[in-house]
Amino acid sequence: MPSAMVRTVELFEDPNVPLAQLSEFYKVEGSPHTYLMFVTTIDGVAVPLESGQRGGSEIALRHLKNNPIAAGGLADNRALQYGWATADAVLGGAGILRDNPAATWYPRDKDLQDLLRGRKPVRAVVTGSGEVDLRHPVFNPQKGQWKPVVFTTRKGEGKLKNQAKRLKANRDNPLQPPETYAVGDTSVDLAKAVGILKRDYRTKLLDIQGGPILAGGAVKAMLVDEVRLTVSPQIMGDLNSEGRRRPGFVTGIHFGLEDSPLAELEALGVSGSHIFLRYLMNYRN
Template structure:
């Protein structure tokens, strides 16, 4: 792994490169989004991100998780990517859903470490939940509750595009760790965000690393 920007260097240590300050803004956690995309902007090959990733990208996901208190993920991603419990015993996976429909016997939900994040009028779920808003999730309130009730100072968001759209619309993406996978994927895969109104939020490029043709970019929100 080498660094291309800002100061070119070889033999970069992943953990050192990403071990930075992530200060929680007032009333909510710092939100760090981690995604992988193809060169032509797709976030999936067939129906998952697996075909876009490589071992370094997998290691990056785990490294970034190690800095987070809570992992935030959309329900469709949990279903498609077969999410299991987090490795760290003190970490929670918060799943954004409207339906509340999951296999609650699956390892993630049976582990006791899942939180379902839903609107207040969504169906009851047999696991801990955070509820905010009616019909649609009140994301600012939900992030606030993850902060106050579950001690989330740093949240690692892991997609998919619909959840990312909600985060982008509310201007909650403090950091974007985007892996650019060296392939043209074709297909009709979603891009990084869907559903947000037109935005022109400039991000600051913090670094670019490279390994095996994959680019590991880190952007932070300009305040």
């Protein structure tokens, strides 16, 4: 049997990666297609777990403006925005909203915004507890740029309904109440959530943004076709300043040696000291 070959090896000479180069590197063959997108340190840390740090930005070194080793962080940001611009739906955990009050998964770069012209993608949030602020910008697109959706449990659905009533009573009403689905009793059934996105919203390309618990659940449920992983040139160690364990990009799951998913390298990119990897998942059970 011939050995598998990497389809693409790409050098991103300009950290502000041109749209044509992003389109070629992240070309998807086949539909529907679901991918995870994460950035980790060399030692596999995905979340710093420090107060005031949002995670991906610091992991990718985007906070270091004048350090040449950090230049690839801009390329990572371009890749991240490209995913938001091309996916039919983005699925993220409620923790991202709590950590980032401005998160909407909407591209900031004009050339990537143009890819959304004439389209209205879904922005879906997973919250088992229902503890999200319905005033958050992701639930209130100012110009109707996206469709907000919430996947929760039956208990979480009750909390969200009560919050909506309070906001209405206080005349602090969300501009566009999100479509809410209760898909589970004690935890969100991710397979049902993804099924709804594909069936009811005609999602062909799904971008799962995490966090690590959501990502782990999606991998465990064998919902992920591809992992898009940026390796950032720093080492953080596995403990934060309080001695708590820092997570990798999947957490809360277990596989054994006999059933752990394998991943075939599809493409490899380099921007300065940052490495961009595309792996196609191969489930063994």
